[in-house]
Structure formats: C-alpha cells, structure tokens
Amino acid sequence: MQESLQKRNWSGRAVLLLPYLWLVVFFLAPFVIVFKISLSQTAMAQPPYLPVFDLSTGWAGLREFAAQLSPDSFRLLFTDLIYLLSYLKSLQVAAISTIILLLIGYPFAYGIARAPRGWQPLLVMAVVLPFWTSFLIRVYAWINILQRDGLLNDVLMRLHIVDAPVSWLSSDTAIYIGMIYSYLPFMVLPLYAALEKMDETLLEAAADLGCPRWKTFWLVVVPLSLPGAAAGALLCFIPIVGEFVIPDLLGSSETLMIGQTLWNEFFANRDWPVASAIAVTLLVLLLVPMLFYERLQQRSLEGGR
C-alpha cells in the first residue's frame, strides 16, 4: 500500500516535470543562446559573430569569452530611432487590431454561444475552417483581393461606391485587414468558450430582478466573459506584435513593424547580435501583458475554488 502510494507520487512528479523539461529544452536553452548572441559582436566569420563559446579552452577561455561580451547591440537599439519606431509601430498595430478584433469577435462568439445547441459545433467549425488552408496562401489571397484591379475595387466600382480604383495594398489599412482576418479565430474561440459555459438562468435571474436585456448584457454577460476576452486579446496581441508575414506582404515599406526590422537585421545585414537584441527586448516587452494575464488568471483561480 505504502509502496504503491510512493510509486504514484513519483509518476505524478514525472508528469509535472515533463512540461518543465519541455520549457527548458525548447524555450529556456534557445533563449540563453539568443541572449548570448545579443551580447556578441558581428564578425565576418562562420558563425557571423564573436566571441564563440568553446569549452575546450577551459576556465581561462571561459573568462576571456565573458570579457568579450558587451551590451553594445542593446545600446544601439535605444539610440537609433528606427528600432524604437518599429517597436512603437508594432505595439500600435497590435493594440488597434486587438481592439477591433474584440469588437468584431464578441458578437461572433455571442451569436455562436446563443445559437441552438445542435448548430454550435458546425458554427465553431466554420470559424476554424480557414486553418485548413495555409496561412501564407490566405495572406497571398488578400493581395489578390486588395490590389488595384482586384476583387474589392471591382465590387466597389460596380456598386458605384467609388469611381476610380483605390490603392488598398501597401498601406496600414491592408495590414489591419490582414491582421483582423487572420487572427479572428483566436479571438472568437476563447470568447465562445467563456460565453458558452455561462449559466443561462443567470440571464433569467437578472430579468426577474428587474434588469432589462441590454443592461443584463453589461451587468452579467460582459463581466463573466472577461477571462475569455483577456485570453483572446492576449492570443491576438502577442503574435501580432511580432508578426512578419502580413506587414511584409500587405504593408508599405515606409514604416516597418519590429518583425520586419528583425528580419532585415538577420538576413539583409547579417547582424546577428542586433537581431538577437531585438528579439530579447521584444520578449521582455511581451512579458508585461503576459504577467498581467497570469495575475488575472491567478485571481479567478483563487476565487473559483
């Protein structure tokens, strides 16, 4: 009896260990490597930076290695305006997109959650359906739709809403269209999950106590769906900040988002240290909303015991 209990304890611990192991191998270790590169200098070499970590040189080699590390790349990030502008641009696009996604996603999710039970799986399926096509292909399709002689201008001109073709592509509008289209499922699904598990008698109780429908929505439905909204906002905001494909294909080349700047440093300039510094800074930046969400969840967990 005692023994089997102990055994179960061990297997229980192993299960707990597994996600941590995963995080160490696939997140922490790569992060340490990237962080190390961000403190290095560019070099015309293979790999294109110095110093290179070499265990065979022993203790002295290690100390020499550490002495060569410097935060120069980070200093550059804060002195050259292009990086700051890229970060700001990314945050702006992510913030505005997330707000629009919330406004569009909420009625979507609410509609699905209030649909007849039998329909709901089908509607959820419809939300997820775009994932069956490659992300890249879907963004390319938007180029087709938004270009000068594309579908959108065609329709608008036929309906006599505009007289001459509008140039949609290579603009912030195109970026927002792409972002909102691509990330809508990530907003709708967690919102739906939160709205779907809400007890409908709560709405009846509110009505019974003299609360009209529209007010019930604000006093009961919205507060109870807040965790879903937070999860959806985070699921959209974080990847949008680092998004590369959508701004690169649909946006203009004037102001770059941070993902594009990073790509340029890495591939065009072959400046691995600066690219790494951009990545590290971005990660620290994104930690803020993540910690905020963590605290929100902690609070609801403590309450929901």
Add this chain to the structure above:
Amino acid sequence: MADGGKAGRGPAKNEKQPLVRFEAVTKRFGSVVAVEALSLDIGHVEFFALLGPSGCGKTTLLRMLAGFETPTEGRILLDGEDIVSVQPHRRPVNMMFQSYALFPHLTVEGNIGFGLRQESVARAEIADRVAEMLALVRLQGFEARRIDQLSGGQRQRVALARSLIKRPRVLLLDEPLAALDKKLRGETQFELMELQRKLGTTFVIVTHDQEEAMIVADRIAVMDRGRLMQVASPAEIYERPNSRWVAGFIGEATMMEGRLGADGNIECALGRLRTGGTGRARPGDTVWLALRPEKIGMASDRPKGDFNAVSGTVSEIGYRGDTSIYKILLSDRSVMQVALTNASARGGTPFSLNDLVWLSWPPEAGVVLTE
C-alpha cells in the same frame, strides 16, 4: 393582505378576487403539451404548492407566472390584470431558482442588492434593506463574501434574500430545497413557513417531494401530465384523495377493487367491506377502497367490534426505526401494507415473518374512489 402596502409593490385592489388566476392556460412546446387548459386560483397570503412528478408541467406553470414562458392559450391574471404580455423584468413577482442562479462575479451584498439597483433606489436605502434581508435569513456579516466562498445552505439563503428584497407580490420558489441535504431541508422547510407568515407574502413553491409540499403549503395543487388532479389542503389531499392516482402519488395506499352494493358496502374478493361514506359512487359502480397503512390495526386474534377485518400472513417486514412496514399476503393473493409504530423501547418488531395476523380498520378509515 395583513400589513398592507409594505408587503407588496402595489396595493391590493380587491381582497375578494384571487391574487393569481390562471384561466384555461395551455402551453405547448412544439407538439408536446406541457400544460393543458388549466384553471387555478391562488389567494392572498397563501403558501401554495405545485406538486407532481417530473414533466407534469408544474415548472412550466411557474415560469409562465414569472414571464419566462408565454402561454399558448389562456390568460394569467395578477390582481385581476392580464400579465401575459408583461415582460419578466416588469412583473411584480420574483423567483428563487432551483440552481439559485447567483451571480458569481458579485458579492453576497451585490447579489442581494441587485434587484434594488435596477430601480432608482438610493444607495443608503439599498444598504439598509440588504442588511435587513441578511438579518432575515440569518447571514449577518456575510456582505463582502464571494458566492464561491459559501456553503450550499448559505447560497440557498442568499438566493432567498435576493428574491425577497423587492417585496414581490408573489414569491416563486422552484424546487428551492432540492440541493440541500435531508436534515437541512427539514429545518429550512419550517424556516420558509415562518418567513411566509412573517412577511405576509404569497409563496408559490414547485416541488416533486410530497412530504415537503404537505409540510409547507396551505394548499396543494397535484399535477400530472399538464393537468390538475386535485387542489386542496394537505390534510384533505391525504385523507380524501379524489382518485387512485392522487391516493397513490401522495403517501402509500392499498387499493381494493370491488362493486358498490345498494347498502353502501363494497363487495370484493375479500368479502364484504363496510364504508364510512360512498361519495359520488352509486350502487353497482366499480369502486376502489383506498386504505392508508397507518389506519390499519394488526393483531393475532380477530378483533371484536365495529371493524372491517381480514386475515393474512406476514410476507415482508421493513424496519424503519420509528415505524415498521409490514406487507401482508391476503387470501386473494393481494398484498396489504400496514405501518405500525414501534412504541416498545425493547426494539424489534412485535410480529415475525409468516405470522398469521388479523388486519382491521373502522369503516370510515377507507376512501371510496370511482376513478
């Protein structure tokens, strides 16, 4: 109404007319008939129970009164006014839900005060009335608690307080005690009765628990398949059921089929049984004599006196502590159920399996039923 305007949102217009009146109300869900051409009056300051097996339409009836369902046909009057087209949030009735339906994101105070905050009631008054309600359900000091920090019994009280704070004309209780354990349920039944007397409000309770309905209610409407089977006081329903269905649904009863003779006695397989009254039955009708287990006496010898008496053997004994249930196999192979109080402190039962016994009851103990 005992204390006039205090207990109701509007003054009672006419004490003579019933507070609530269902007029030929029918409710269909698609092809399913939940309530069928039902008419019912509920009086002022009455504790009224809707009792029936699940699916009998009692909850639908309650929800129509609250406004969550609209009758397919018929009218529902409150104080003589048709309320069918009045939205739920405008009706002067409040409901306590079976699941309690407490708002998980609000505190106890937020939940109880919710109804008043929908009206333009001053903050100070809301606080006062919430405190008053908390005192009423004995939850003082729980204002700031979250709902998930409460036990089942405490949640039940919060739900009750929340539904009472607007001083409704009618309080609707949908299986209010179903989620409580048996002991707590018993205590809460008496608290509900006390509360109803104290507030002088009409309570309408839906329950599937016969005992609960009989304990709390002044009058009970027994329902089956969307129709009223009998509407009467608990004692009348128990002692004078109007049909075999009601007699069987409320409590236990042994039913003996026979033919009513011209002398008012019943001829059946057990012989001639005398009755205390034959009600609507006429000589020659097929009737059933319904007998409650506790009305039957049991002895080893044939009793003397003005009794109906039959003999049989003990085939089963169920010991319940306070009483024992005996199943007696009679000469016509039918089984009669008898309940005896275990008055002796020695424990055990005075009769054993296969004992030959005589069962007897006075003529007026049985009820003659025609349907």
